[in-house]
Amino acid sequence: MQDEHVDRNDQPGHQASSPSTPPSATAPARAPEGNSTWPVVLGIVALVFGVAGFLGNLWGTVATSVAEGLVSSLTGELSGQEEDVVRVVFEITRSWRLWTVGVALIGALVSGLLLVGGILLLLRRAAAASLLKLWAVVRMVMVIVGGYVGLQVQREIMAAMHDLLGAEMDQIPQGLVAATTAFGMMFGIMFGWALPVFVLIWFARQKIKDEVDGWM
Numbered sequence: 001m002q003d004e005h006v007d008r009n010d011q012p013g014h015q016a017s018s019p020s021t022p023p024s025a026t027a028p029a030r031a032p033e034g035n036s037t038w039p040v041v042l043g044i045v046a047l048v049f050g051v052a053g054f055l056g057n058l059w060g061t062v063a064t065s066v067a068e069g070l071v072s073s074l075t076g077e078l079s080g081q082e083e084d085v086v087r088v089v090f091e092i093t094r095s096w097r098l099w100t101v102g103v104a105l106i107g108a109l110v111s112g113l114l115l116v117g118g119i120l121l122l123l124r125r126a127a128a129a130s131l132l133k134l135w136a137v138v139r140m141v142m143v144i145v146g147g148y149v150g151l152q153v154q155r156e157i158m159a160a161m162h163d164l165l166g167a168e169m170d171q172i173p174q175g176l177v178a179a180t181t182a183f184g185m186m187f188g189i190m191f192g193w194a195l196p197v198f199v200l201i202w203f204a205r206q207k208i209k210d211e212v213d214g215w216m
Helices: 038-074 080-095 097-122 127-165 174-204 206-213
Strands: none
Touching: 038 080, 038 097, 038 127, 038 174, 080 097, 080 127, 097 127, 127 174, 127 206, 174 206
C-alpha cells in the first residue's frame, strides 16, 4: 500500500505551487517626474499670455496720447455734432488718464510676473509655483480694479451723451444699456479670472505639490 502512494508533486503534468509574487514586483515602474509634460504646456501658456499682457498694457499707457493726436487730426473733418461727441468722449477719457495709466503700468508689472513664472516653470524651478500663485492673486484683483475704472468711464460717457444728444439717447432702452454693461462686466471678469483660477487650482493639487517639491 505504501508503494502505491505517490507524491502528487511527482505526478506528470502537475506543477508545484509557488509563492505568490508580491504586487510590487509586477507593478509598472513609475515614470520619472522629470518626464511630466505639464510644466512645458503651462509654461508656454504663461509665456504667451505674459508677453501679450505686457505689450498690451504698455500700449495702454500711451493710448490716450495717441488718441489725442487722432482727435486733433480729425478736427474740421467731422460735422458739428460728431465733433462734439468725439471731444466729449476724449475729455472724459483724459480725465481718467491717471487711473488708466496707473492700471496699465501695474498690469505690465503683473504680466512680467507671469512671464518670469513661465520661464521658471519651463526650467522646472520650485520658485515657479509661488511666483505663479502670487501672479494669480494679484491678477484677479487687477481685473476687478480695471473693470471698475472702465465701468465708471463708460457711465460718464453715457451721461455726457445723454446731455449732448438728448432725445436721440432717449430712444435707446435703458434696460438694454444696463444689461449690456452688466454682461460686459461679467464677461470681462470671467475671461480675466480664467487662467488665474486654473493656476491656483492646479498648484493646490497634492500630486503637483509633491512634484514641485522635488525641483531645485
